[in-house]
Amino acid sequence: DQQVKQNSPSLSVQEGRISILNCDYTNSMFDYFLWYKKYPAEGPTFLISISSIKDKNEDGRFTVFLNKSAKHLSLHIVPSQPGDSAVYFCAASGDKIIFGKGTRLHILP
Amino acid sequence: DVKVTQSSRYLVKRTGEKVFLECVQDMDHENMFWYRQDPGLGLRLIYFSYDVKMKEKGDIPEGYSVSREKKERFSLILESASTNQTSMYLCASSVFTGIAEAFFGQGTRLTVV
Numbered sequence: 001d002q003q004v005k006q007n008s009p010s011l012s013v014q015e016g017r018i019s020i021l022n023c024d025y026t027n028s029m030f031d032y033f034l035w036y037k038k039y040p041a042e043g044p045t046f047l048i049s050i051s052s053i054k055d056k057n058e059d060g061r062f063t064v065f066l067n068k069s070a071k072h073l074s075l076h077i078v079p080s081q082p083g084d085s086a087v088y089f090c091a092a093s094g095d096k097i098i099f100g101k102g103t104r105l106h107i108l109p
Numbered sequence: 110d111v112k113v114t115q116s117s118r119y120l121v122k123r124t125g126e127k128v129f130l131e132c133v134q135d136m137d138h139e140n141m142f143w144y145r146q147d148p149g150l151g152l153r154l155i156y157f158s159y160d161v162k163m164k165e166k167g168d169i170p171e172g173y174s175v176s177r178e179k180k181e182r183f184s185l186i187l188e189s190a191s192t193n194q195t196s197m198y199l200c201a202s203s204v205f206t207g208i209a210e211a212f213f214g215q216g217t218r219l220t221v222v
Contacts, residue, residue: 046211
């Protein structure tokens with residue numbers, strides 16, 4: 001039973017446009033949500049996070065939105081750049097950190 | 110600078126071998142985790158530890174065990190390697206769960222033949 005779901009396995013976005021990656025969760029006890037970025041043959045690197053008491057957190061080109069009533073969060077990247085091409089994992093934290101299956105983002109030139 | 114180091118980048122082992130994957134962190138973190146990453150399945154938690162000599166099962170502990178004798182070191186053990194354990198293994202550590210991010214090692218690509 002997946003507690004953290006990323007329903008889009010892949011996403012292609014034109015360079016310069018906005019990339020929106022989505023994530024749904026089932027457990028309302030999660031109190032912290034995170035996004036990680038992963039390049040092939042490397043470990044995931046932390047990107048941005050949001051506490052469950054907030055609805056938005058922004059860091060440069062990256063913004064995460066949290067809708068607790070819908071148990072949904074999204075990561076917005078604007079403008080998208082070629083180096084953003086990677087797999088993005090959504091994660092939720094309680095007593096342990098649970099990851100989604102990931103979304104592969106392709107930034108098209 | 111934060112550092113989580115996994116002992117090997119690539120390993121090839123034979124079916125039935127006992128395999129040790131080592132992970133060391135230099136951040137004095139309490140929590141350490143072992144995940145495996147497989148195509149289409151994302152990162153799945155195998156085991157985690159929130160203190161020395163403490164361990165908790167994750168979502169897929171079968172066929173694995175762990176050891177945490179020192180705070181900085183967390184070992185994953187495949188008691189008798191099988192081909193379905195061919196995967197990318199990722200170690201991570203965090204100060205504590207709840208409001209802190211985890212830092213990952215570079216991963217170990219294990220192939221069991």
